[in-house]
Amino acid sequence: MQLPPLTNGWVLRRYQRFFADVELEDGSRVVAHVPNTGRMTGCWAPGAPVQLSHSDNPRRKLAWTLERVDMGAGWIGVNTHRVNAVVEEGLREGRVPALAGYRRLQREVTPKAIPGTSRLDLLLEEGPGKPAWVEVKNTTLLVGDALCFPDAVTARGQKHLAELARLREVGYRAVILYALNRPEGSRFRPADEIDPDYGRILREVVRQGVEVVALRLRHAADAIEADGLVPVSL
Numbered sequence: 001m002q003l004p005p006l007t008n009g010w011v012l013r014r015y016q017r018f019f020a021d022v023e024l025e026d027g028s029r030v031v032a033h034v035p036n037t038g039r040m041t042g043c044w045a046p047g048a049p050v051q052l053s054h055s056d057n058p059r060r061k062l063a064w065t066l067e068r069v070d071m072g073a074g075w076i077g078v079n080t081h082r083v084n085a086v087v088e089e090g091l092r093e094g095r096v097p098a099l100a101g102y103r104r105l106q107r108e109v110t111p112k113a114i115p116g117t118s119r120l121d122l123l124l125e126e127g128p129g130k131p132a133w134v135e136v137k138n139t140t141l142l143v144g145d146a147l148c149f150p151d152a153v154t155a156r157g158q159k160h161l162a163e164l165a166r167l168r169e170v171g172y173r174a175v176i177l178y179a180l181n182r183p184e185g186s187r188f189r190p191a192d193e194i195d196p197d198y199g200r201i202l203r204e205v206v207r208q209g210v211e212v213v214a215l216r217l218r219h220a221a222d223a224i225e226a227d228g229l230v231p232v233s234l
Contacts, residue, residue, distance in 0.1 A: 075219035090226025102127030132173035188214035
């Protein structure tokens, strides 16, 4: 996925979750929107290099958006709004063999088969197997050699797992896809030390047939792309 033009800077602080003070290369300071609801543990520190995008939309309160941060090993994607588009592009290009061959892909769809179910990220149809519901989770927490999810207790994430299990029960494929949005880490695992209930529910729904995929996202100079699968440790 092609990124908009990016501006280099250094993050000074993040506050009130959605704001960051950034110093640009020319010495000016701006306030940037941080499109990330997580804690971003290990994804920023004062003085870390960052890249921002800029919008000329007069309706926006903040013209600058924090896109990615370098903590020493390469870019970490912190704009969660980019992730689903990158995953969609990767699926269309066949980067996830287990989900290849579907001719129709829809984003942000609410399952009608189960009343009260949340809107899920992707629905794959007209493929080699049953229609597949896919929920995508941006994953940036690094613990040792593993990238982990979640970085905070997530009742919403637990609910998504239960909904995927219900969809599996009524005959669909159900997939939880962890988009690993930083270069470190040789495997994925649930962050049991942060949300043990999430890890427990994940293992339970996997036993019920929910599939788990960990997909690495790679940051190039002006783009982000799906870059292959990473082992999953449950």
